[in-house]
Amino acid sequence: MDVLHSHCAGLDVHKEKVVACVRTCRNGQTHQQVRTFRTETNALLEMADWLTDCQVTHVAMESTGVYWKPLWNLFEGLFELLLVNAEHIKKVPGRKTDVKDAQWIAELLQHGLLRPSFVPERPVRQLRDLTRQRVQVVRQKVQVANRIQKTLEDANIKLGSVASDVLGVSGRDMIRAIVRGETDPTVLAELARQRLREKIPQLQEALFGEVQDHHRFLLGLLMEQVEFLEKQIGKLSERIRGVLPAPFEEAVGRLETIPGIERRAAENIVAEVGPKLEAFASAAPLASWVGLCPGNHESAGKRQGGRTTRGNAWLRVILVQCAWAASRSKGTHLKALYHRLAARRGKKRALVAVAHRLVAVVYNVLAKGQSYRELGEDYLDKQPNKERLKQRLLQRLEKLGVRVTVEEPVAVG
Numbered sequence: 001m002d003v004l005h006s007h008c009a010g011l012d013v014h015k016e017k018v019v020a021c022v023r024t025c026r027n028g029q030t031h032q033q034v035r036t037f038r039t040e041t042n043a044l045l046e047m048a049d050w051l052t053d054c055q056v057t058h059v060a061m062e063s064t065g066v067y068w069k070p071l072w073n074l075f076e077g078l079f080e081l082l083l084v085n086a087e088h089i090k091k092v093p094g095r096k097t098d099v100k101d102a103q104w105i106a107e108l109l110q111h112g113l114l115r116p117s118f119v120p121e122r123p124v125r126q127l128r129d130l131t132r133q134r135v136q137v138v139r140q141k142v143q144v145a146n147r148i149q150k151t152l153e154d155a156n157i158k159l160g161s162v163a164s165d166v167l168g169v170s171g172r173d174m175i176r177a178i179v180r181g182e183t184d185p186t187v188l189a190e191l192a193r194q195r196l197r198e199k200i201p202q203l204q205e206a207l208f209g210e211v212q213d214h215h216r217f218l219l220g221l222l223m224e225q226v227e228f229l230e231k232q233i234g235k236l237s238e239r240i241r242g243v244l245p246a247p248f249e250e251a252v253g254r255l256e257t258i259p260g261i262e263r264r265a266a267e268n269i270v271a272e273v274g275p276k277l278e279a280f281a282s283a284a285p286l287a288s289w290v291g292l293c294p295g296n297h298e299s300a301g302k303r304q305g306g307r308t309t310r311g312n313a314w315l316r317v318i319l320v321q322c323a324w325a326a327s328r329s330k331g332t333h334l335k336a337l338y339h340r341l342a343a344r345r346g347k348k349r350a351l352v353a354v355a356h357r358l359v360a361v362v363y364n365v366l367a368k369g370q371s372y373r374e375l376g377e378d379y380l381d382k383q384p385n386k387e388r389l390k391q392r393l394l395q396r397l398e399k400l401g402v403r404v405t406v407e408e409p410v411a412v413g
Helices: 041-053 068-075 098-110 122-154 169-180 185-189 194-206 213-243 246-255 263-273 283-290 313-327 333-345 347-366 386-399
Strands: 007-013 017-026 029-038 058-062 080-084 297-299 302-305
Touching: 007 068, 007 098, 017 041, 017 098, 029 041, 029 098, 041 068, 058 068, 058 098, 068 080, 122 213, 122 263, 169 185, 169 213, 185 194, 246 263, 246 347, 263 313, 263 347, 283 313, 283 347, 313 333, 313 347, 333 347
Parallel strands: 007 058, 058 080
Antiparallel strands: 007 017, 017 029, 297 302
């Protein structure tokens, strides 16, 4: 088998130790050296010196939890680094040791049989840490909001049945009044603002409950937690805006023109893939990396299934959320696509399909530097395959119990 890298190393990374195997090829002979290092910074620097002395040019390691990140940060710029998926390099069954794993990684690397995972540059990785932390804090806020709703229901306060947002301005004023000891539903209902004041009679009924000191204590505690988490989200958003370089800011601005993508989602997308998508040759590999492309499981000429692949869970969730927002936009191609697919395939499959289409839009906007151009709600009806459109519309009419007779127009002249 051909040797692509004459001096390379494979690392088996763990929490407290790293097993390194260096493979060198001279005059057709392959030599191996194996050493074990601890994961403290001084030990990793010692390993870097040893790899440099061995004239290593390429280093491969598994994506083991977060333990690979310190090595990547220290070795970046010193060697050509490859991060590989552990599932892609499973060794044949047999005796398994850390030394054998490191040797196997080095051997695969030497012959060019490893497929590297996408690891963005350091500025993108740092921005990704901030956006992912913000996503986590937002999820915590949603959990606390659900617990507030649960506590209100336990006290038979039906505020959520009248107000669309329990933690809106009016809802917060009412909850704070309840915490202070107010029990009169008429007084509580008068705290409503703007359009919610139209529902004061319903609020008076909904706010009559059995509130105990136990409920007041829990509601006060949960409201403090919500306010703390909102401050954390604000600090993270401010930090993201402060460290966002000019190319990233420009990319975020272009993404905001796409239906369904607002500022926070645009920042998250850029943090996951970078501002220019240099690592992806087209939208297809990007969709595969995100996990939004159809699966391909075929045997004996029969397609066994088409489930989407596993990919970047962070970006996948963001794009599906954006697809849901785009499906509710007015006069857009994405909305028309969603409703057309939802009628035949169901809402969940339609959302994934719209998210897949968003991947292509995001790729064209970022990688090709194109501005978003709205195709219009009637774009799909203008496609050249009119026969297929006609059959689909006839099937929909038949499902409604309508019998249709089709007559082709008579040519005149």
